[in-house]
Amino acid sequence: xxxxxxxxxxxxxxxxxxxINCTYQTSGFNGLFWYQQHAGEAPTFLSYNVxxxxxxxxxxxxxxxxxxxxxxxxxxxxxxxxxxxxxxAAPGSxxxxxxxxxxxxxxxx
Amino acid sequence: xxxxxxxxxNKVTEKGKDVELRCDPISGHTALxxxxxxxxxxxxxxxxxxxxxxxxxxxxxxxRFSAERTGGSVSTLTIQRTQQxxxxxxxxxxxxxxxxxxxDTQYFGPGTRLTVL
Numbered sequence: 001x002x003x004x005x006x007x008x009x010x011x012x013x014x015x016x017x018x019x020i021n022c023t024y025q026t027s028g029f030n031g032l033f034w035y036q037q038h039a040g041e042a043p044t045f046l047s048y049n050v051x052x053x054x055x056x057x058x059x060x061x062x063x064x065x066x067x068x069x070x071x072x073x074x075x076x077x078x079x080x081x082x083x084x085x086x087x088x089a090a091p092g093s094x095x096x097x098x099x100x101x102x103x104x105x106x107x108x109x
Numbered sequence: 110x111x112x113x114x115x116x117x118x119n120k121v122t123e124k125g126k127d128v129e130l131r132c133d134p135i136s137g138h139t140a141l142x143x144x145x146x147x148x149x150x151x152x153x154x155x156x157x158x159x160x161x162x163x164x165x166x167x168x169x170x171x172x173r174f175s176a177e178r179t180g181g182s183v184s185t186l187t188i189q190r191t192q193q194x195x196x197x198x199x200x201x202x203x204x205x206x207x208x209x210x211x212x213d214t215q216y217f218g219p220g221t222r223l224t225v226l
Contacts, residue, residue: 031212042113042200042217043152050212087152095159095204095213096142096168101151 002026004100006088011106012078020073020103022088030091034062034073037085037102046073046086075105083107111135113218115201121224122191130186130221132201139206141178142215143186147197155199158184159206191225198222 003025012018024032031050035043049055049064049071061074073086085102092098114133122128134141143155154168158178169175173191178184188195202215 033214035217042219045214045216048212048214089152091213092154095140096154096157096165097144097152097202097215098154099152 002090002092002098004088004090004098006086006100006103008101009104009106011108013108014078014080016078017074017076018078018105020075020086020088020105022071022073022100024069024071024088024090024100026069026090026092026098028093029066030093030095032062032064032071033089033091033097034071035087035089035099037087039084043087078107080107080109113201113203113216115199115218115221117221118219119222119224121226123226124193125190127187127189128191128223130188130199130223132184132186132203132218134182134184134201134203135216137205138203138216139181140204140213140215141184142202142204143176143184144200144202145197146200146220152200155186188223191223193225196223196225 006022034046037043047062054063059076064071087102088100089097116131139160141158144152156176157165173189176186198220200220201218204213204215207213
């Protein structure tokens with residue numbers, strides 16, 4: 001089976017950097033996704049890691065360590081619009097995603 | 110091109126009634142998933158369709174839930190004899206349907222918010 005853990009809530013200040021951690025246990029590894037979900041909206045794709053290391057995409061970066069079962073999402077130069085829930089997800093054998101409970105990020109002015 | 114669309118956006122029903130929720134996938138996407146998101150909970154997988162293969166129903170919570178996908182395109186999720194605990198946002202996602210370790214990103218529709226009174 002799959003098990004995904006991430007913090008429930010985080011708070012950061014506009015312009016700062018925040019790191020959202022995710023630990024996972026999977027029966028087979030097929031990569032790790034990060035999604036962003038604003039309140040009342042659908043999740044939108046942010047990043048995908050299948051190899052160890054850091055993937056950078058603008059202000060957002062995602063890191064993966066397969067040996068440690070660990071990933072993080074790094075958000076730089078935080079903006080108010082980054083306030084959202086960030087979901088860590090792992091594909092199962094049928095490619096269905098198992099999601100963590102999500103980390104609710106609040107960006108303060 | 111258009112994204113995943115779902116209808117209705119909101120559905121209020123009485124306990125015991127049947128409801129049908131519709132998902133229109135992105136054109137060319139062979140894989141289609143239904144998820145459920147209850148208030149304050151993570152997304153929960155319900156059912157998966159891939160092309161013409163038999164669906165993976167392993168996530169359906171009870172036999173009151175069923176889904177079909179006609180012609181490999183539009184999908185309908187049916188909940189019979191709805192219960193209050195069925196109240197949730199039902200999300201549909203579709204993907205190209207790549208296999209192995211290739212990235213097969215799922216794109217989500219806006220969801221249907223179901224309220225069972």
